[in-house]
Amino acid sequence: RKEVEQDPGPFNVPEGATVAFNCTYSNSASQSFFWYRQDCRKEPKLLMSVYSSGNEDGRFTAQLNRASQYISLLIRDSKLSDSATYLCVVNGGVGRGSYIPTFGRGTSLIVHP
Amino acid sequence: GAVVSQHPSRVICKSGTSVKIECRSLDFQATTMFWYRQFPKQSLMLMATSNEGSKATYEQGVEKDKFLINHASLTLSTLTVTSAHPEDSSFYICSARDRRTSVHEQYFGPGTRLTVT
Numbered sequence: 001r002k003e004v005e006q007d008p009g010p011f012n013v014p015e016g017a018t019v020a021f022n023c024t025y026s027n028s029a030s031q032s033f034f035w036y037r038q039d040c041r042k043e044p045k046l047l048m049s050v051y052s053s054g055n056e057d058g059r060f061t062a063q064l065n066r067a068s069q070y071i072s073l074l075i076r077d078s079k080l081s082d083s084a085t086y087l088c089v090v091n092g093g094v095g096r097g098s099y100i101p102t103f104g105r106g107t108s109l110i111v112h113p
Numbered sequence: 114g115a116v117v118s119q120h121p122s123r124v125i126c127k128s129g130t131s132v133k134i135e136c137r138s139l140d141f142q143a144t145t146m147f148w149y150r151q152f153p154k155q156s157l158m159l160m161a162t163s164n165e166g167s168k169a170t171y172e173q174g175v176e177k178d179k180f181l182i183n184h185a186s187l188t189l190s191t192l193t194v195t196s197a198h199p200e201d202s203s204f205y206i207c208s209a210r211d212r213r214t215s216v217h218e219q220y221f222g223p224g225t226r227l228t229v230t
Contacts (some may be wrong), residue, residue, distance in 0.1 A: 034218060043206050043221040044157065087157070089219075101147065101219060105156040 003027065004090050006104035013111055017078045021107045023088030024070045033064055033071045036087040038106065044087055047073075078111045085109070116140050117209050119222030126197055127230055133193045134225045136207030142187035143209035147219065148180075151204045163190045187212070197229045 006023045013019050025033075033050035048055060050062040050071045061074040071090075075082055088104035116139040126132050136146055144165050149157045161171045161182050169182035181193040190209075194201055204226050208219035 041204075041226075043224045046218055046220065049218060100162060101159065103157045103159075 003102045004088055004104040006086075006088050006107045008105055008107060010108035010110050013078055013109070015078055015080060015111055015113055017111075018074065018076045019078055019109060020072055020074045021086055021088075021109075022070050022072050023090075023104050023107075024068075025088075025090045025102075026069070027090070028066075028069060030090045032091040034089040034091075035060075035062055035071075035073045036089055038085045038087055040085075047086070075109075078109075080111050080113065083109055083111045115211060115220040117207065117220045117222040119207055119225055121225060122223060123226045123228075125228045125230060128198055129196055131193055131195045132197055132227060133191055134205055134207075134227075136190045136192070136209065136222050138188045138209045138211075138220075141209075141211040141213065143190075144187065144212045145210045146184060146190040147208045148182060148190075148192050149206045149208070151206060151224075157206065160192075194227065197227070199229045202227055202229045 003026050011019055035047040036044040037047045038044040048057050048062050050064045052064050054063045059076045063072045085106040085108050087106045089101050091101050118137045118139055120135045124132055146163045148160045150160050151157050159172050160175045161169045163169045163182050163184040165184045165187050171177045179195055184190040204224050206221055206224040208221045210219055
């Protein structure tokens with residue numbers, strides 16, 4: 001089982017749709033969790049950290065479920081500009097220090113008119 | 114805040130030469146920097162973790178004698194690809210952690226696209 005798994009997609013949705021991504025992780029001792037966004041041929045940019053209590057930033061909501069070892073990202077009212085690859089990052093993989101990041105392969109989102 | 118620069122953004126070199134890539138945190142101090150490599154349509158692969166003032170920790174399968182990392186200050190880490198070969202052609206990205214924050218976010222540089230001919 002991979003340390004951090006994501007459905008690669010692509011998720012193809014119309015503008016205005018709500019879309020959700022999940023990411024599962026294998027190390028129950030993982031300490032911190034993030035969602036990054038990566039546009040084609042660009043560097044990843046931090047979208048949001050994921051806290052146990054869940055957090056929301058505008059149209060984006062992130063949730064953490066430690067019992068089931070997954071994190072989620074919900075995007076409401078999708079915009080064309082949301083089209084990108086969304087990377088799940090978990091700090092503290094198997095056999096790693098608590099601050100060493102492990103990236104998922106990313107989920108591709110395509111928002112069409 | 115939390116800006117990371119990388120230089121050069123693009124480099125083409127001949128097989129057998131060495132290439133140095135710089136990663137700088139511009140407005141914060143970074144005790145830890147990470148170096149990644151990304152091949153087309155693949156995920157980011159962590160190559161090494163660089164801590165200021167100490168030797169880098171390399172991931173399994175990454176040759177430390179080929180990918181030399183120096184983290185001489187709290188704002189600068191360098192990656193030198195020695196004796197580069199065409200299979201080293203890739204997108205190299207660094208990231209840095211702000212030592213002031215307790216949450217372990219990373220801020221990425223814009224990346225360096227290396228092409229070895």
